[in-house]
Amino acid sequence: MTAPPRPTHIDTMRERNLALVLQEIARRQPVTRARLAELTGLTKTTVTGQVAALEGLRLVTSGGPVREGARGRPGAPVSLAPGPVAGLGLEVNGHYLAACVLDLTGGVRLSETYACDNRGRDARDTLAALAALARQMITRSTEAGLAVVGTAVALPGVIAEDRVNAPNLGWDSVPAAALLDDALPVQTIGLTVDNEANLGALGERWYGVGRGAGSYIYLSGEIGIGAGIVVDGELFRSAHGSAGELGHVVVDPDGPACRCGGAGCLEQVAGLDAVLRAAGVSDTSGTSESRLSELLRRLADGDHDALRAVDAAGRGLAVALVGAVNLLDPDTIILGGLLARLAFWLIPPIEGAVIRGGGKLRGRTPVLRASTLEAGSAVRGAAGTVLAAVLADPLSVA
Amino acid sequence: MTAPPRPTHIDTMRERNLALVLQEIARRQPVTRARLAELTGLTKTTVTGQVAALEGLRLVTSGGPVREGARGRPGAPVSLAPGPVAGLGLEVNGHYLAACVLDLTGGVRLSETYACDNRGRDARDTLAALAALARQMITRSTEAGLAVVGTAVALPGVIAEDRVNAPNLGWDSVPAAALLDDALPVQTIGLTVDNEANLGALGERWYGVGRGAGSYIYLSGEIGIGAGIVVDGELFRSAHGSAGELGHVVVDPDGPACRCGGAGCLEQVAGLDAVLRAAGVSDTSGTSESRLSELLRRLADGDHDALRAVDAAGRGLAVALVGAVNLLDPDTIILGGLLARLAFWLIPPIEGAVIRGGGKLRGRTPVLRASTLEAGSAVRGAAGTVLAAVLADPLSVA
Numbered sequence: 061m062t063a064p065p066r067p068t069h070i071d072t073m074r075e076r077n078l079a080l081v082l083q084e085i086a087r088r089q090p091v092t093r094a095r096l097a098e099l100t101g102l103t104k105t106t107v108t109g110q111v112a113a114l115e116g117l118r119l120v121t122s123g124g125p126v127r128e129g130a131r132g133r134p135g136a137p138v139s140l141a142p143g144p145v146a147g148l149g150l151e152v153n154g155h156y157l158a159a160c161v162l163d164l165t166g167g168v169r170l171s172e173t174y175a176c177d178n179r180g181r182d183a184r185d186t187l188a189a190l191a192a193l194a195r196q197m198i199t200r201s202t203e204a205g206l207a208v209v210g211t212a213v214a215l216p217g218v219i220a221e222d223r224v225n226a227p228n229l230g231w232d233s234v235p236a237a238a239l240l241d242d243a244l245p246v247q248t249i250g251l252t253v254d255n256e257a258n259l260g261a262l263g264e265r266w267y268g269v270g271r272g273a274g275s276y277i278y279l280s281g282e283i284g285i286g287a288g289i290v291v292d293g294e295l296f297r298s299a300h301g302s303a304g305e306l307g308h309v310v311v312d313p314d315g316p317a318c319r320c321g322g323a324g325c326l327e328q329v330a331g332l333d334a335v336l337r338a339a340g341v342s343d344t345s346g347t348s349e350s351r352l353s354e355l356l357r358r359l360a361d362g363d364h365d366a367l368r369a370v371d372a373a374g375r376g377l378a379v380a381l382v383g384a385v386n387l388l389d390p391d392t393i394i395l396g397g398l399l400a401r402l403a404f405w406l407i408p409p410i411e412g413a414v415i416r417g418g419g420k421l422r423g424r425t426p427v428l429r430a431s432t433l434e435a436g437s438a439v440r441g442a443a444g445t446v447l448a449a450v451l452a453d454p455l456s457v458a
Numbered sequence: 459m460t461a462p463p464r465p466t467h468i469d470t471m472r473e474r475n476l477a478l479v480l481q482e483i484a485r486r487q488p489v490t491r492a493r494l495a496e497l498t499g500l501t502k503t504t505v506t507g508q509v510a511a512l513e514g515l516r517l518v519t520s521g522g523p524v525r526e527g528a529r530g531r532p533g534a535p536v537s538l539a540p541g542p543v544a545g546l547g548l549e550v551n552g553h554y555l556a557a558c559v560l561d562l563t564g565g566v567r568l569s570e571t572y573a574c575d576n577r578g579r580d581a582r583d584t585l586a587a588l589a590a591l592a593r594q595m596i597t598r599s600t601e602a603g604l605a606v607v608g609t610a611v612a613l614p615g616v617i618a619e620d621r622v623n624a625p626n627l628g629w630d631s632v633p634a635a636a637l638l639d640d641a642l643p644v645q646t647i648g649l650t651v652d653n654e655a656n657l658g659a660l661g662e663r664w665y666g667v668g669r670g671a672g673s674y675i676y677l678s679g680e681i682g683i684g685a686g687i688v689v690d691g692e693l694f695r696s697a698h699g700s701a702g703e704l705g706h707v708v709v710d711p712d713g714p715a716c717r718c719g720g721a722g723c724l725e726q727v728a729g730l731d732a733v734l735r736a737a738g739v740s741d742t743s744g745t746s747e748s749r750l751s752e753l754l755r756r757l758a759d760g761d762h763d764a765l766r767a768v769d770a771a772g773r774g775l776a777v778a779l780v781g782a783v784n785l786l787d788p789d790t791i792i793l794g795g796l797l798a799r800l801a802f803w804l805i806p807p808i809e810g811a812v813i814r815g816g817g818k819l820r821g822r823t824p825v826l827r828a829s830t831l832e833a834g835s836a837v838r839g840a841a842g843t844v845l846a847a848v849l850a851d852p853l854s855v856a
Contacts, residue, residue, distance in 0.1 A: 073471060218819060218820065220821070225819065225821070227819065274697045275696060275697040275698075287785070289785075291694070291696060291697065292697055296689070296694075298673060298689060298786060298787035298788070299672050299673035299689065299690055299787065299788075299789060300673075300787050300789075300820070300822065301787070302787040302819065302820045302822075303785060303786055303787040304785060305784040305785065305787075305819060305820075306784070306785065307784075308780075308784040308815065308819065309780070309781035309784050309785065310709075310777045310780050310781055310815065311708075311711065312711065313709065313710065313773075313777050320815065320819050321813075321814045321815060321819075322780060322811075322814050322815030323814075323815075325815075375711070379708045379711050380781070382706075382707070382708050382720055383707035383708055383778070383781045383782075383785075384781075384785055386703040386704070386705075386706040386707050387685070387687075387701060387702060387703065387704065387707065387781075387782055387785060387786070388696060388701055388785070389696035389697065389698050389699070389700040389701040389703075390696070390697075391697060391698075413720075415719075416719045416720050416721075417706065417708065417718065417719060417720030417721075417723075421616060421623065421625065421700070421703060421706065421718050421719075422616065422698070422700045422703075423618070423623070424698065424700075
């Protein structure tokens with residue numbers, strides 16, 4: 061969480077200030093050099109030099125003169141360059157592979173989702189398919205005049221020491237980053253892997269309903285239920301990367317045993333398989349997507365079993381979220397992934413419980429929102445982490 | 459959680475390096491200037507100048523020459539000065555007021571605990587008594603050649619916008635910091651208030667069983683049950699300061715209503731009042747301390763009701779902690795306050811549940827420890843925050 065202290069030398073100072081200027085441009089664009097000097101506290105000469113360096117790196121671009129505020133001074137405004145620098149996001153989930161390419165402004169330049177069943181499929185086969193998709197995206201990016209400088213991959217599992225455990229995919233200690241890295245062309249910033257709930261939370265922060273929410277819990281629901289936790293705009297990462305396992309919070313102390321070793325876990329009442337089973341949508345021959353569509357149709361028809369199953373899921377989510385709210389004190393709870401599609405039925409029971417539980421102590425209740433990025437949160441967040449790495453260290457693309 | 463970026467100027471750089479040298483001295487003392495230059499990456503000339511400045515501030519002291527490691531070069535070692543700079547920690551809890559004075563090395567120079575019932579007593583009266591204790595400690599410190607540069611106060615409540623809500627004390631929106639500040643002599647660093655579980659967690663990190671544990675949850679148990687959460691050595695503070703309310707995690711979804719507005723909260727089975735009531739130690743005429751002693755006596759005698767009450771508390775704590783472990787992924791769980799005194803009976807049921815719940819996913823189980831600082835964790839952590847402020851900004855004592 062905190063880096064060890066390091067000495068500040070002149071070179072470090074220049075690099076820090078270069079990143080500072082780039083970050084201010086990202087925050088305020090379009091913005092003049094004069095305004096950048098005011099915002100950063102650096103001299104105009106320094107800012108002009110830094111902007112020239114950033115233009116040389118093709119990270120920013122200067123447009124024509126604009127008038128600024130009341131002072132009316134004309135100045136050449138600077139903005140982030142919508143190319144060539146771009147980031148590639150990839151995602152493996154139970155029932156799809158996805159990829160998207162964002163330019164430095166956050167614009168979606170390419171996006172693909174392939175429905176396929178990755179549950180129980182050999183991890184190497186899944187990763188080979190993902191690498192093929194990634195190479196295709198990189199080629200198409202090059203054709204569009206973009207340069208993919210880095211790749212980030214969203215995976216539905218726990219990543220520890222570069223190995224991925226993803227029980228819902230049947231992955232046990234898979235060296236996913238190394239396997240993918242070997243199958244992709246060398247990139248300036250390289251390749252990272254992260255938990256899909258973490259990346260989904262970042263996707264919401266940068267491009268979704270998390271914009272402006274300081275502290276929130278993003279719920280990613282598919283077979284399992286994970287959470288990405290953002291505190292004051294920063295992703296909360298635990299020491300070992302296994303935080304946010306909301307699906308294994310106990311919601312029924314007398315409940316049945318769970319595959320995690322515990323009993324009465326949230327996943328057993330609010331995971332997709334559990335909800336479909338309780339709703340009687342148990343035809344396992346269908347894809348997850350078709351079974352979910354069937355569930356949504358029955359809910360819309362007022363089917364008793366479907367409504368009861370989703371109500372039980374909502375009550376389970378409420379117990380787990382009351383605990384999470386008391387422990388983490390967020391402003392907002394965002395229902396993502398498949399839970400976003402059930403939001404109409406899930407939000408009322410959760411909201412009631414969260415408003416009551418502990419509300420008198422805090423004097424404030426988190427707001428519930430449904431993601432509008434839906435399945436796209438994690439893959440967009442993944443691509444966004446590449447852009448964030450560029451903003452943090454502009455020289456990384458040199 | 460993160461400060462906005464600021465430009466680095468030469469003055470800022472010098473100040474940062476001064477703090478860096480002081481922090482390295484704190485970590486490695488006694489340490490020579492030559493070793494400090496190696497450790498920090500600064501030149502020997504710069505280090506010598508910085509050490510002279512720190513000596514001028516009376517924060518460090520040079521001893522006689524020592525031989526260092528294999529290289530055998532003699533050098534004058536530098537250490538933190540065990541005076542005059544000192545920090546004052548204060549604590550209000552349900553059944554006592556406490557104070558302690560630590561010098562910059564963390565040595566306990568003065569320590570006092572007064573048993574008194576602060577529940578339902580007027581907040582202004584309690585704070586007046588605390589201020590009297592504080593003034594007495596400051597006077598005694600001066601007599602001992604110490605200069606108290608700042609004060610921190612541990613309170614069993616939620617602190618928001620300088621107002622304290624502490625339901626278990628009957629405090630509602632009490633401006634504790636302002637009231638105390640008016641009643642104490644002006645100090646260089648000033649006065650801060652914080653939640654006692656947060657400060658207890660820091661006390662354990664600096665002086666207790668949290669030393670060396672990277673990420674842990676510290677449980678502070680008295681009437682209520684709070685948690686201080688440390689991640690990678692840093693206290694986890696939520697946006698609004700209400701994190702760690704473990705006492706209001708739901709452990710029995712069908713349980714009775716709680717004063718927080720929710721139902722089935724941990725506090726209702728594992729809070730002191732609940733445990734004493736369930737154990738049949740219900741003579742409210744006794745102090746909390748005498749009633750706890752009676753409970754401990756009955757437990758040692760194998761009293762059926764007492765054992766059953768503490769077992770129920772252990773099972774409730776287990777449900778809440780399995781949830782907290784899945785959300786926060788700590789290395790260690792520390793039972794503090796009154797829970798530390800029940801640790802012999804509480805640890806086995808908690809340990810079993812925490813090992814099972816989610817353990818298969820994480821592949822690792824947090825260790826359970828009982829605090830050995832007992833009621834002293836929060837007040838020592840409070841004094842420690844003053845010292846941490848000095849280490850972070852040595853010029854604050856100028």
